[in-house]
Amino acid sequence: MTGIRVMLVDDQELLRASLRTVLSADERIEVTHDVANGGDAVEVVRRHRLDVVLMDIRMPRMDGVAATAEIVRIAPATRVLMLTTFDDDELVVAAIRAGASGYLTKDVRPAALAQAVCDVASGTSALAPGVAATILDLVRQVPVRRTAALDGLTPREVEIFGLLARGRSNGEICAELVLSENTVKSHVRAILQKLDLRDRVHAVIHAYENGLVGRNDLPD
Amino acid sequence: MTGIRVMLVDDQELLRASLRTVLSADERIEVTHDVANGGDAVEVVRRHRLDVVLMDIRMPRMDGVAATAEIVRIAPATRVLMLTTFDDDELVVAAIRAGASGYLTKDVRPAALAQAVCDVASGTSALAPGVAATILDLVRQVPVRRTAALDGLTPREVEIFGLLARGRSNGEICAELVLSENTVKSHVRAILQKLDLRDRVHAVIHAYENGLVGRNDLPD
DNA sequence: TGCCGTCTCACCCCTTGGTGTGATGTCGGC
DNA sequence: GCCGACATCACACCAAGGGGTGAGACGGCA
Numbered sequence: 001m002t003g004i005r006v007m008l009v010d011d012q013e014l015l016r017a018s019l020r021t022v023l024s025a026d027e028r029i030e031v032t033h034d035v036a037n038g039g040d041a042v043e044v045v046r047r048h049r050l051d052v053v054l055m056d057i058r059m060p061r062m063d064g065v066a067a068t069a070e071i072v073r074i075a076p077a078t079r080v081l082m083l084t085t086f087d088d089d090e091l092v093v094a095a096i097r098a099g100a101s102g103y104l105t106k107d108v109r110p111a112a113l114a115q116a117v118c119d120v121a122s123g124t125s126a127l128a129p130g131v132a133a134t135i136l137d138l139v140r141q142v143p144v145r146r147t148a149a150l151d152g153l154t155p156r157e158v159e160i161f162g163l164l165a166r167g168r169s170n171g172e173i174c175a176e177l178v179l180s181e182n183t184v185k186s187h188v189r190a191i192l193q194k195l196d197l198r199d200r201v202h203a204v205i206h207a208y209e210n211g212l213v214g215r216n217d218l219p220d
Numbered sequence: 221m222t223g224i225r226v227m228l229v230d231d232q233e234l235l236r237a238s239l240r241t242v243l244s245a246d247e248r249i250e251v252t253h254d255v256a257n258g259g260d261a262v263e264v265v266r267r268h269r270l271d272v273v274l275m276d277i278r279m280p281r282m283d284g285v286a287a288t289a290e291i292v293r294i295a296p297a298t299r300v301l302m303l304t305t306f307d308d309d310e311l312v313v314a315a316i317r318a319g320a321s322g323y324l325t326k327d328v329r330p331a332a333l334a335q336a337v338c339d340v341a342s343g344t345s346a347l348a349p350g351v352a353a354t355i356l357d358l359v360r361q362v363p364v365r366r367t368a369a370l371d372g373l374t375p376r377e378v379e380i381f382g383l384l385a386r387g388r389s390n391g392e393i394c395a396e397l398v399l400s401e402n403t404v405k406s407h408v409r410a411i412l413q414k415l416d417l418r419d420r421v422h423a424v425i426h427a428y429e430n431g432l433v434g435r436n437d438l439p440d
Numbered sequence: 441t442g443c444c445g446t447c448t449c450a451c452c453c454c455t456t457g458g459t460g461t462g463a464t465g466t467c468g469g470c
Numbered sequence: 471g472c473c474g475a476c477a478t479c480a481c482a483c484c485a486a487g488g489g490g491t492g493a494g495a496c497g498g499c500a
Contacts, residue, residue: 096359102352116349125352129336132322132345135355139316154476167422170457182479189458200457201421202387208428374446390487402449409488419456420487 003027004121005049008034009041009067010056010083015106019054019113026114038067045071050078051121055100057084057091065094072099079120083108087130093138102126149210152194160187164200165207223247224341225269228254229261229287230276230303235326239274239333246334258287265291270298271341275320277304277311285314292319299340303328307350313358322346369430372414380407384420385427 006029008016016034023029033044039062041053053071057064068080079101084091087105095103101120104113105128116126127135150158163173174184188200197203207213226249228236236254243249253264259282261273273291277284288300299321304311307325315323321340324333325348336346347355370378383393394404408420417423427433 093359096356101356119349123353124349125347125356126349127345127347127352127355129339129344129346132347132352133343135359136316136321136345136347139313139355139358156477167419167425169419179477180479182481183477185458186479187477189460192458198458199387199389201424204421204424204428205387208424376447399447400449402451403447405488406449407447409490412488418488 003030004051004117005030005032006052006054006117007032007041007044007050008054009036009038009059009064010034010054011036011059012056015056022110023054023114023117025110026118028118029114038062038064038070041067042070042074045075045078050075052117053078053080054083054117055080057082057095065091065098068095068100069098079123081116081120081126083113087128087134089134092131092134096135103131104128105130149206149212150195153191157187157191157194160184161191161203161207162213164188164191164203165213167204223250224271224337225250225252226272226274226337227252227261227264227270228274229256229258229279229284230254230274231256231279232276235276242330243274243334243337245330246338248338249334258282258284258290261287262290262294265295265298270295272337273298273300274303274337275300277302277315285311285318288315288320289318299343301336301340301346303333307348307354309354312351312354316355323351324348325350369426369432370415373411377407377411377414380404381411381423381427382433384408384411384423385433387424 003026006023008019008031010016010019013036016036020031020034023031032050033048035041035044037059038055041055042062044050045053053068055064055068059067062070064082064084068082071078071080080099081102081104082095082100083104083106085106087103092103102116102125104116104126108116108128119126150161153161160173160177163176168176170181170184170188173179173188174181177184192198192200192203195203195206197206226243228239228251230236230239233256236256240251240254243251252270253268255261255264257279258275261275262282264270265273273288275284275288279287282290284302284304288302291298291300300319301322301324302315302320303324303326305326307323312323322336322345324336324346328336328348339346370381373381380393380397383396388396390401390404390408393399393408394401397404412418412420412423415423415426417426
């Protein structure tokens with residue numbers, strides 16, 4: 001049986017050569033292609049089945065992020081592993097979003113690199129320690145659902161708050177819940193008072209800031 | 221000089237013993253304590269300086285997540301490395317949020333474990349490949365700042381949209397930008413028309429849904 | 441030169457929203 | 471049975487917001 005089919009993408013020919021040497025030393029891996037830029041990489045992916053693409057992020061003629069996005073689009077089974085000199089926060093995030101399965105820096109030890117290639121080929125991910133820290137910081141920023149943000153509201157008020165937060169007008173709320181508009185106004189007033197909010201506008205902000213409505217809880 | 225001071229926290233005594241053996245084999249590491257539950261771990265952290273806490277996530281008497289949160293609170297310099305049998309999505313995220321610097325599963329190879337302890341001690345992070353995949357999925361869900369969401373707005377309108385999105389009333393905007401209220405209304409009207417929004421309420425929602433204002437871009 | 445986009449402002453109009461006050465009915469607990 | 475919490479609704483008032491129209495000033499560009 002053949003090993004994991006790998007393509008190297010980097011504009012430095014010397015680095016490609018040394019990567020080829022390092023990876024070929026691992027019997028699980030077979031380096032089948034190497035190219036100098038993202039555009040060529042996409043072409044190769046279009047024509048050949050590959051398991052892993054090892055890609056530099058900065059390159060002439062289509063950078064690594066754009067190439068990654070294109071590759072995962074046309075060949076979802078092919079994993080992309082970014083390999084760069086720095087762990088620039090923005091590039092990490094951009095690469096991950098583009099669909100990269102891992103992100104290593106070039107100071108990685110050969111054995112760890114080969115292991116990472118095998119890891120991503122088997123569907124998991126690989127992150128260099130420094131990069132992992134960046135990613136974890138990002139995760140920590142993800143909102144926490146603070147239920148305390150609705151403290152003191154009655155069940156009915158919570159319900160109406162939900163509609164309020166999605167941009168419903170009093171009229172719409174009264175139609176949806178089959179209530180008189182006066183009733184809705186009473187509830188809204190109670191909500192604003194209890195949460196110490198000025199407006200329904202501030203109610204919406206309150207909801208988003210406290211993670212009470214997620215993004216993609218789209219109003220319509 | 222002494223090595224990295226490590227505490228083991230796990231309710232299985234046998235596992236603690238084997239971890240101690242494995243880690244002590246690495247000359248950079250010195251296992252100074254081991255305890256069976258989160259509560260005891262917190263006590264130890266309160267009394268002794270530690271570099272790394274290797275913690276199981278499921279335990280009697282204070283689980284790993286709660287213990288982690290407490291430890292990073294009272295000793296921010298101490299790194300917590302979670303070590304569990306499964307890479308349950310929710311637990312991973314909870315642990316990371318609580319402040320864990322890494323997350324390994326118990327199928328890790330001894331050498332990799334020792335390396336991970338050194339990594340987190342030096343301030344970076346360590347993620348098992350399977351866990352990394354979970355985390356990356358999460359990152360991919362994080363909103364993208366779609367500047368297209370403000371397409372067609374003039375610079376002035378973009379500026380006013382920013383205030384609108386933070387819950388400012390027309391009166392406040394006109395005071396902040398030194399404009400007449402009529403002018404502000406004109407701009408707001410143009411904004412709502414161009415973006416096809418009904419309300420200033422929907423403008424706020426639009427802003428959050430498109431990542432144009434982040435959480436913690438608090439209105440006041 | 442004239443045109444166009446942008447920013448500025450002024451009216452006017454009507455709808456919606458926020459506030460105050462008060463009333464009714466229901467339910468559960470003491 | 472009484473009380474308090476909750477949900478329901480009414481009426482009135484005023485402020486704020488959204489919409490229409492028009493218009494002057496400025497700057498860039500053909």
